[in-house]
Amino acid sequence: MLPLIEREVVTTRKWVGTEDFLDMIVMAQTAPGILAVNISILVGNKLRGKKGAFVSALGSTLPSFVVILIFAFFLAKYQELPALQKMFRAVRPAVVALIAVPVFNLSKAAKLTWKTIWIPILSAFLIWYFGVSPIWIIFVAGVAGILVRLYRDYKSSKDVKK
């Protein structure tokens, strides 16, 4: 969705400059939530403040909302249809594969090494086997990231004093 947003917002309408847009992407990616929605809120806010942010958020949400609502309505109504059941029976294992693929692609992006590979394995196991909520895992990981940083800063400041 990013290239689409960039074309509209930067190239066609010239609402934000390329550099501003890049900053917005970084912020939108760092924050939780849906990337496209986050960016649209930033663009709207830049142009017209809170009101702008509100209408942009609405605009980027509404099409999905309507399309999915139509789908959900018909699927709920016709889910007993044999043809649909046959299709979904084969589609489901394929979808599980589609979810599994990013695990391997993201491992590269996360720069996992033999020293850090235990982190995703442990978190997956805690959720899958022990039923720990992913929210807890996210929370702990974020705090741990900060603690590691503080510890390193503390250690390097002591080394400087020596």
Place this chain on the structure above:
Amino acid sequence: MLYWQLFYTFFKIGLFGFGGGAAMLPLIQFELVEHHAWLTSTEFTNMVAVSQMTPGPIGINSATYAGYLASGNVFGSLVATVGVVLPSFIIMLVIAKMMSKMKNNKYVDSAMQGLRPVVVGLIAAAALLLMNEENFGPQCADYVSWIIFAVAFIATKWLKVHPILMIVIAAIVGLIIY
């Protein structure tokens, strides 16, 4: 109260959904299937298929879809969708105010570094939880399902087949073989 729970649940998902659509899925699955049992595993997997095939972000799609299935009406969809977007709205406005400070803040940066490896594990857990009897037959022993899984995995990972095309192919295969 179901509507309040829907709102609250999707607010949590929006608040803790770091790292894009794929990273949001495990949260959605955990909350909706494992925790609240608003969706069966079958319904969840079907929903992911529909989300992949329709345009728009998967976070919105799943909120709308799950809200509808859980409540049986449009209001449930609305409440869930507002819930998932609201944290973004609040957080982005705050960030925009402190734009320059947040951009290179070392603590924000360190927290994100801590999250990155964990997100991989989260998605792996989602895939593992879906390898169940509802998707892979009794005792997960339906070998046809596993063949479909393996082919779809190879096709999307190495042959770069587009996910939408993959789902369409699987649907046609299902019509023929079952």
